[in-house]
Amino acid sequence: MEKLIITGPTPLKGEVTINGAKNAAVAILPATLLIDGICTIDNLPNISDVQLSCKILEKLGAKITWNNKNSITIDTRNITTYKAPLDLTSKFRASYYILGSMLSRNGEIEVGMPGGCKLGARPIDQHIKGFESLGAKVTVGNGTIYAKAKKLTGTSIYMDIVSVGATINVMLAAVLANGTTTIENAAKEPHIVDVANFLNTMGADIRGAGTDVIKINGVKKLHGNTTYSVVPDQIEAGTFMLAAVATKGDILIKNCITKHLESITAKIVEIGGTVEDYGDSLRVSCKKRPTKANIKTLPYPGFPTDLQPQMGVALSLAEGTSIINEGIWESRFQYTEELIKMGAKITAHGKTAIFEGVDKLSGAPVYSTDLRAGAALIIAGTAATGTTEVYNLEHIDRGYENIEEKFRNLGAKIERVNE
Numbered sequence: 233m234e235k236l237i238i239t240g241p242t243p244l245k246g247e248v249t250i251n252g253a254k255n256a257a258v259a260i261l262p263a264t265l266l267i268d269g270i271c272t273i274d275n276l277p278n279i280s281d282v283q284l285s286c287k288i289l290e291k292l293g294a295k296i297t298w299n300n301k302n303s304i305t306i307d308t309r310n311i312t313t314y315k316a317p318l319d320l321t322s323k324f325r326a327s328y329y330i331l332g333s334m335l336s337r338n339g340e341i342e343v344g345m346p347g348g349c350k351l352g353a354r355p356i357d358q359h360i361k362g363f364e365s366l367g368a369k370v371t372v373g374n375g376t377i378y379a380k381a382k383k384l385t386g387t388s389i390y391m392d393i394v395s396v397g398a399t400i401n402v403m404l405a406a407v408l409a410n411g412t413t414t415i416e417n418a419a420k421e422p423h424i425v426d427v428a429n430f431l432n433t434m435g436a437d438i439r440g441a442g443t444d445v446i447k448i449n450g451v452k453k454l455h456g457n458t459t460y461s462v463v464p465d466q467i468e469a470g471t472f473m474l475a476a477v478a479t480k481g482d483i484l485i486k487n488c489i490t491k492h493l494e495s496i497t498a499k500i501v502e503i504g505g506t507v508e509d510y511g512d513s514l515r516v517s518c519k520k521r522p523t524k525a526n527i528k529t530l531p532y533p534g535f536p537t538d539l540q541p542q543m544g545v546a547l548s549l550a551e552g553t554s555i556i557n558e559g560i561w562e563s564r565f566q567y568t569e570e571l572i573k574m575g576a577k578i579t580a581h582g583k584t585a586i587f588e589g590v591d592k593l594s595g596a597p598v599y600s601t602d603l604r605a606g607a608a609l610i611i612a613g614t615a616a617t618g619t620t621e622v623y624n625l626e627h628i629d630r631g632y633e634n635i636e637e638k639f640r641n642l643g644a645k646i647e648r649v650n651e
């Protein structure tokens with residue numbers, strides 16, 4: 233079993249370069265199934281969710297060539313089956329994007345019930361509602377989802393809740409449909425815009441991505457022979473911004489889109505950090521102990537739920553008492569039990585947690601309960617006095633490329649060992 237051993241406290245200092253966005257990459261890869269051709273995707277993060285996505289595509293018949301560790305060329309001309317491997321698709325959440333893409337391309341698809349981080353109930357009713365509105369029949373049972381459509385016809389779909397996954401999935405299904413599809417109450421996250429940009433580069437006609445109304449005019453086919461570069465990862469950038477604050481460090485975060493980070497920047501400034509904005513990079517520093525703040529996580533452009541645990545570490549160490557209200561997921565405070573082992577004073581009830589700031593954390597053995605919780609524990613271990621051992625690294629490796637190397641380059645004393 234692998235674990236990270238971190239000895240702190242270390243104020244993180246130096247430069248870090250952000251990789252391509254996980255949540256965009258895991259949607260763009262299935263979106264290549266809409267193309268009857270070859271395309272190249274650059275700035276792909278080299279993480280286990282991307283490797284898994286590639287394996288699923290290969291099982292469906294795609295040919296993938298790795299140009300380097302962050303670039304692939306993918307040939308989707310010979311998709312040979314409609315059955316996505318159940319064992320692989322049920323391992324992670326984003327495998328549901330195969331549904332939208334293959335429904336559009338093939339009119340029939342079966343995938344395993346999507347897995348992913350355990351953040352509470354993760355229904356997919358809005359995805360199904362969208363597919364059915366377009367004319368598909370969807371059957372859920374025996375751990376699989378099966379969708380079939382003779383033809384898909386554009387229509388107007390109002391999302392009952394703002395869902396990143398459902399917005400992208402319906403967009404994928406609608407690209408080759410007859411006529412125009414309108415998604416109302418759409419999610420606006422940067423990776424939704426990125427998936428739309430990718431599809432438009434390949435010949436789709438999608439307008440309004442990034443607003444709450446997206447219009448998709450169905451086209452006959454998408455062409456390949458194009459190279460697309462994945463948008464920088466907003467959540468990875470935010471993770472390092474909060475690492476700078478929690479460790480009282482000074483980090484230059486390169487290759488990010490600072491506009492995507494405004495809600496995080498605002499909160500960092502509120503708690504006493506400094507953020508210098510250079511457009512495609514940010515310098516974040518915090519010379520003294522941060523101060524308390526209240527946070528509510530919301531869909532973009534609100535404060536992202538995927539940075540809530542990392543912010544929880546900074547607030548654990550802040551002066552005063554802070555409240556975090558989780559607005560998206562039911563069980564996103566499991567990490568607080570691990571922080572309590574390190575000396576944090578947190579009371580979590582349902583979707584609210586109260587952080588009574590302490591002036592130091594102490595190293596302890598801790599367990600990643602999900603991907604972002606794992607990143608938060610690495611930050612906590614770097615800020616804490618003594619030795620922290622972080623277990624369950626498979627969660628962290630799903631979404632961060634070379635995380636310990638990046639922390640080490642910023643001065644952290646961190647090592648991955650195999651027990």
Ligand code: UD1
Nearest residue numbers: 255326353354355356357358359393394395396397398560
């Ligand atoms: C995506 C991200 C995840 C992030 C989340 C919210 C990916 C691969 N994952 O997850 O990291 O935490 O957005 O920013 O991009 N819901 C329903 N019915 C549905 C779909 C969702 O009720 O059909 C609910 C969910 O339970 C949740 C909320 O809507 O409470 C938001 O979920 P959604 O935006 O769909 O999250 P994901 O796309 O799964």
